[in-house]
Amino acid sequence: MTGYDLALRILIALPAGLAVGSFLTVAITRAPMGESLVRPRSRCPSCGAAIRPSDNVPVVSWLALRGRCRACGSRISPVYPLTELVCGGLFVAVALRFEDPWRVMLLAPFVALLVAVTVIDVRHRMIPNALLYPALLLTAPYVVVADLLGGSLDAVRAGVGFLAYGGGLLLVALVAPGGMGMGDVKLAALVGLALGGLGLSSVGVAAGAGILIGGVAAIVALVAGRGRKSSLPFGPSIAAGAILSVFAGPQLADLYLRLVGA
Structure with missing residues (x-):
């Protein structure tokens, strides 16, 4: 791959991985409880306030809010941004490891899912x-x-x-x-x-x-x-x-x- 190809893959894979990681943080919380993964909107686990779209940007929002809920000020677990970062990093790693886009599009979300599975199984002893x-x-x-x-x-x-x-x-x-x-x-x-x-x-x-x-x-x-x-x-x-x-x-x-x- 040329330098241009590498840069393009990173520019695509990193935000995609962060976005998937953001979704998986919701799955980590809701799936073990049998709750829907898509409804309702993300909420603060302490006060239940709906999280604004502007406060739901992977990693950036957590840093901007200093790891706290805008509504009640309670602490938001660093597991959320860490999961997003790990998934973003894995997406980039897969995109750089494999040239075939078919493999990349299969394996990038696959390894990100494995991160979520690991967190859930450690916490709840179930998948x-x-x-x-x-x-x-x-x-x-x-x-x-x-x-x-x-x-x-x-x-x-x-x-x-x-x-x-x-x-x-x-x-x-x-x-x-x-x-x-x-x-x-x-x-x-x-x-x-x-x-x-x-x-x-x-x-x-x-x-x-x-x-x-x-x-x-x-x-x-x-x-x-x-x-x-x-x-x-x-x-x-x-x-x-x-x-x-x-x-x-x-x-x-x-x-x-x-x-x-x-």
Whole structure:
């Protein structure tokens, strides 16, 4: 890519990512409660006052208001601007990592969604269907259309990834009830669907990294004396493995094959 192409991608990806991040902050708050993600308008969690459009500009409004509600002056959590910034950064990173716009338009919102899933699962020990089902229903036809129109996405491999990763965790959930939630199963299916379009090695890296990260987290929790007292969410590990695969999947797959001598 030329310098002009890089600058153009950043100028498009950054505001798009900030906007998606702003929406996901609403989803993080409302989806676990079973509330609509679009109605009513965003409101202050303390006083319930509707937030003006001018006070709803990602990151900028939070800084201008010094992290407080204009109506009541109560503190607004920094999780909101941080989520927006992370999503903006991820959108830019995906736009610079992949040249094919079909891949960019799939993976940028995908990794941003994984951020929201991580926050929700850590807070509530659940992954809402209100996020997973729309993502699955949008990703499947998108990959098929991209494949038909010449994008560098493979619909057949996406289907195999969906069945392999989602089916694998479903089997774990059935064999060891309580050890794996159905939200984790559906998230794994989404990861397999999205990353399978890149190649099955990307799904393998995501699954392997997710299991490794989850195992390390469990060991740390046990050493800290918390593992047996409370359940650990597995969604963040699945999400971390998927994000790692998005940005370094082929390289990690090649490294693994060299290590095992394949």
